[in-house]
Amino acid sequence: MTGLVSLPALLAAVMLVSLTAYVLSGGADYGGGVWDLLASGPRRDRQRDLIAHAIGPIWEANHVWLILVVVLLFTCFPAAFSTLAVVLHVPLSLMLIGIVLRGSAFTFRTYGGDESAAQRRWGRTFAIASVVTPILLGICIGAVASERPGHAALRIAAAERGASFGALYIAPWLTPFSVAVGVLALALFAFLAATYLTVEAPDDELREDFRRRALATALLVFVAAFGVLLIAHLGAGPPRVAAQLTSRWWALPVHVLTGIAALGAIWALYTRRWRLARVAAALQVTLILWGWALAQYPYLVPPHLSIGAAAAPRRTLVLTLWALAIGAVALLPSLVYLLGVFRGRAGAAGRG
Amino acid sequence: MIGDVLAARSQMAMSLAFHILFAVVGIGMPVLMVIAEVRWRRTGDALHLELAKRWAKGTAILFAVGAVSGTVLSFELGLLWPGFMHFAGAIIGMPFSLEGFAFFTEAIFLGVYLYGWDRIPPRAHIGAGVLVALSGAASAIFVVIANAWMNSPAGFRMVNGRPVDIDPVAAMVTPAAFPETLHMVIAAYAATGFVVAGIHAFLLLRDPGNAFHRRALAVALLVGAPAAIVQPISGDISARYVARWQPAKLAAMEGQFRTERGAPLRLGGIPDVNARETRHAIEIPYGLSLLAFHDPRAEVRGLDAVPRENWPPVAIVHVAFQVMVALGTYMALVSLWAAVTALRKRRVAANRALLAAIAIAGPMGFIAIEAGWTVTEVGRQPWIIYGVLRTADAVTPMPGLVVPFITFTLLYCFLGVIVVWLLYEHVHRSPRIFEIEARAGLVSGTPP
Numbered sequence: 001m002t003g004l005v006s007l008p009a010l011l012a013a014v015m016l017v018s019l020t021a022y023v024l025s026g027g028a029d030y031g032g033g034v035w036d037l038l039a040s041g042p043r044r045d046r047q048r049d050l051i052a053h054a055i056g057p058i059w060e061a062n063h064v065w066l067i068l069v070v071v072l073l074f075t076c077f078p079a080a081f082s083t084l085a086v087v088l089h090v091p092l093s094l095m096l097i098g099i100v101l102r103g104s105a106f107t108f109r110t111y112g113g114d115e116s117a118a119q120r121r122w123g124r125t126f127a128i129a130s131v132v133t134p135i136l137l138g139i140c141i142g143a144v145a146s147e148r149p150g151h152a153a154l155r156i157a158a159a160e161r162g163a164s165f166g167a168l169y170i171a172p173w174l175t176p177f178s179v180a181v182g183v184l185a186l187a188l189f190a191f192l193a194a195t196y197l198t199v200e201a202p203d204d205e206l207r208e209d210f211r212r213r214a215l216a217t218a219l220l221v222f223v224a225a226f227g228v229l230l231i232a233h234l235g236a237g238p239p240r241v242a243a244q245l246t247s248r249w250w251a252l253p254v255h256v257l258t259g260i261a262a263l264g265a266i267w268a269l270y271t272r273r274w275r276l277a278r279v280a281a282a283l284q285v286t287l288i289l290w291g292w293a294l295a296q297y298p299y300l301v302p303p304h305l306s307i308g309a310a311a312a313p314r315r316t317l318v319l320t321l322w323a324l325a326i327g328a329v330a331l332l333p334s335l336v337y338l339l340g341v342f343r344g345r346a347g348a349a350g351r352g
Numbered sequence: 353m354i355g356d357v358l359a360a361r362s363q364m365a366m367s368l369a370f371h372i373l374f375a376v377v378g379i380g381m382p383v384l385m386v387i388a389e390v391r392w393r394r395t396g397d398a399l400h401l402e403l404a405k406r407w408a409k410g411t412a413i414l415f416a417v418g419a420v421s422g423t424v425l426s427f428e429l430g431l432l433w434p435g436f437m438h439f440a441g442a443i444i445g446m447p448f449s450l451e452g453f454a455f456f457t458e459a460i461f462l463g464v465y466l467y468g469w470d471r472i473p474p475r476a477h478i479g480a481g482v483l484v485a486l487s488g489a490a491s492a493i494f495v496v497i498a499n500a501w502m503n504s505p506a507g508f509r510m511v512n513g514r515p516v517d518i519d520p521v522a523a524m525v526t527p528a529a530f531p532e533t534l535h536m537v538i539a540a541y542a543a544t545g546f547v548v549a550g551i552h553a554f555l556l557l558r559d560p561g562n563a564f565h566r567r568a569l570a571v572a573l574l575v576g577a578p579a580a581i582v583q584p585i586s587g588d589i590s591a592r593y594v595a596r597w598q599p600a601k602l603a604a605m606e607g608q609f610r611t612e613r614g615a616p617l618r619l620g621g622i623p624d625v626n627a628r629e630t631r632h633a634i635e636i637p638y639g640l641s642l643l644a645f646h647d648p649r650a651e652v653r654g655l656d657a658v659p660r661e662n663w664p665p666v667a668i669v670h671v672a673f674q675v676m677v678a679l680g681t682y683m684a685l686v687s688l689w690a691a692v693t694a695l696r697k698r699r700v701a702a703n704r705a706l707l708a709a710i711a712i713a714g715p716m717g718f719i720a721i722e723a724g725w726t727v728t729e730v731g732r733q734p735w736i737i738y739g740v741l742r743t744a745d746a747v748t749p750m751p752g753l754v755v756p757f758i759t760f761t762l763l764y765c766f767l768g769v770i771v772v773w774l775l776y777e778h779v780h781r782s783p784r785i786f787e788i789e790a791r792a793g794l795v796s797g798t799p800p
Contacts, residue, residue, distance in 0.1 A: 056463075056467065057463040057464075057466065057467040058463055060415070060416065060419050060459040060462070060463065061456065061459040061460045061463055063419060063420075063423070063459070064452065064455055064456040064459055066423065067422075067423055067426055067452050067455065068452050068456075070426050070427060071426065071445065071448045071449050071451075071452050072449070074429065074430060074437050074441040074445055074448075075441055075442065075445020075446065075448065075449055076442075076445070077441075078437055078438050078439075078440075078441030078442050078445075079438060081430050081434075081437055081438075081441060082430055082434035082435070082437050082438035082441075083434075084430075085427070085430030085431045085434050085437070085748070086430075086434050086748050086749060086750060089431050089748065089750050089756075092427055092431060093427075093431060093756050093759070093760075096423065096424045096427055097759070097760075097763060099420055099423055099424070100420045100421065100423075100424060100763060100767070101763075102420075103416050103417075103419060103420040104416060104417055104420060104767055104770070106416070107412065107413055107416035107417070108413075108770060108774060110412075111409055111412060111413050111774065111778075112774060156749055159749075165751065165752065168750075169750055312441065312442030312445070312518070313442055313516075313518045315518060315519065315520065316442040316443075316445065316446070316518055316520050319446055319520050319521070320445065320446065320449060323446065323449050323450060323453070324449070327449075327450075327452075327453040327456075330453065330457070331453060331456050331457065331460070334457060334460045334461065335456075335460055337460075337464070338460045338461075338463050338464055341464060341467075341468055341471055341472060342463075342467060342471075
C-alpha cells in the first residue's frame, strides 16, 4: 500500500462499500415494510404478497452487510467502534429492538400458520418496525456527521463532573439535523423499494401501483434532502461536513451527478423504463452516501477520531483485507446464484 | 437496583443464553433436514420429504430469530463492553470477520434451500442444504475461537496496559480453541438431535406405530446419539485444558479449595466459600487428579493458590458443572441403550421404556449447553480477558444499565414465548397415523 491510498483508508472504503450494499439491499427490504404498512386500494393484499415474496428469500443475506460493517468497524477501527457504542448507546439499542422485531415478525407472519388475526398483527409489527429502524439508522449517521457524539465522547473520557445523562447520552443524537437525516433515510429506503418493486411486479396493475409510489417518494426524497441541507446551513447541523460539501473541488461534481441520477430515476419511472429506473435510483442513493463519506473524510468520529488515529495495527488490517478478498471470491458467486434463482419470479412463487 | 456492571453482565448473559439456543439449532437442524431429503430422494418415501420440509421450516423460523439476536450481540459487545472491544477488537476481529462470511454463506444457501424446492435440480438442492450445515458449524467454530481467546489470551504483548505486537493468527490458535470448539460443535449436534428425538419419542408414546414419528426419531437419533456418546471424550480434553491453563476455574468447577495431591472427584455438594470447603459431596478418591491429569497422584491447585479477589463465584460454577456432567452422562447412557437396541435389530420405536428415556432427555442437551457456558463464562470471572482485563474495567461508562437489561429481557421473553408457541403448533400439525395410512391408500374413506 504505497502512495495513493493508505491501508486504513482502503479498509474504510471497504466499510463504505459494505454500508452501501446494506442500504441498497437491506434498505430496500425496510422500504418494502413501509409499503406493506401503506398498502392500499383494490390490490392491497396482492401488493403485500409481492413485497413478502420479494423480501422472503433474501432479507437475511441482505442483513449480513450490516453485520459486516460492524465487524469491520470493531476489527479495523476499534477506537471508533467503542466511542460510538458508548455515546450512541440509546439510539443503537432502539435500532436493535427494531431490527429484532422486524425480522422476527416477518418470519412469524410467513410461517405462523393460517390464523389471519395473528397474521395481521405480525404484519403490522413488521411494517412499523420497518419504518422506525431506518429512521434510527439515519439518526445515528446524521449524529456522527454533526460531531456532537465526538464532543460528548471527549467529555465522557475526561470524566467531566456535573454533566447530566441527557447532555452526554441524548443530546448528541436527538437534534433536528439528525432527525432530518433519519427521515431522509426512510424516504430513500421507501423510494428504492418502490422502484425495485416496479421491476419485480408480475403484472402491469401492480407495476403501476409501485410506479406511483416511487414517483411520490422521489419527490419526498427531494424535500427531505433539502430539509437536511437547510438545517445544516442554518448552523444547527454539522460544521465540517457542511463546509466540505460546498467548498471542496469534488463537491460540485458530486452534487451534479446526484442530481442527474435523481432526475434520471424520475424520468425513467415516468417513461416506464423500469430497469433503468432501478439503476438510476441505486446510483442516486450511492452518491448521497459517498458524498457524506467524502465530506466527513478523513474522520470516522469527528472532530477527533480520524481514520488513521482509530486504525488497528497494520498486521490486523492486512489480514482483514485478505479475509475480505477470500470471502468475496467465495461469496459473491453464491449471492449472484441466490439472486439469479429468484430473479423476476417473485410474484409467481408459492411460499416455501 | 443492581449495579451497572452486574446489569451489563446480566444483559450479556441473557442475550447469549437466548441466542445460543437458536445458533445451536442452526448447526444441528440442517443436518437432520439434509439426511431426510437424501432418504426421500433415494427411496421416494413421501414421509421423509414431509420431514425435510417441516425441518426446513423449523430451521427458517429459528434461523431468523438467531440472525437478529446475533446482530444484537455484535452490537452489544460494544454497547456494554467498549473497554473490551477497544482493547481486543484488533486482536479477535479476525474470527468475527470469518464468522460473518460463514453466516453470509448460511443465509444465502438457506434462502436457496427454502425457496428452491421446485426451482433447482435435486443435487443442487441437497448441495445447498449441505452448505447450510457446514457454514452453520463453521460459524460456531469461529465464534467459539473468539471466546477461547478470552479464556487463554495470546497473540499480543502488554506494554503500559495496552496490547502491542498484535498477531491475529496466533490469537486464533490459543490453547482453549481446540477443546472449546470441539466440545461446542458436538454439543450442538447432541442437543439438536435429542430435542427432536425427544419430541417424536413423546409423540410415539401417544401414537405408537406412527410411521412419520418413527422416521423422524431414526434420523434424529442418527445425529444425536453418536454425538452424545463421544461428548464425554471431548469433555475430558476440555477438562485437562482447564486444569492446565485456568486452575481457578477448575477449582471452582470441582469445589476444590485446598491444593493437594491425589485430589478426589466430588459429585454434587455445596461449596461454602467462607468455610472454604465443599459439603455433602460424594467423594471418589483420586478421581479428580486422575481425570484432570491422567495421574492419580497429580497435584491439583485449589482456590487457596489464587488470591481471594480473583476467585470466580464458586457455587454457581460448581453447580452448573455438576448439572452439565449429569445431563451429558444421562444422554450418553440413553444413546448407548438406543445404539445397542438398534444393533440387535430391535425397533427403538417399539421399546416404550427406551422411548420414555429419550423423551425425558429431550430438553437436556440445551440445559447442558446453558450450564456449560455458565461454567466457561462465570468461571472466567472476575476477568473478561483471563488474567489481562477485568470485567468491571471494561464496562461502558453510561449509567442506568438496568434499563436496557430489563428492556431486552422482556423483548426476548416475548419472542421466546412466540417461538415456543409456533413450534408447538408446527409439531401439533404432525400427521396422525390414520392420515398417513389414508395417504398411503391403506385406509379408504374419511378418518373418524
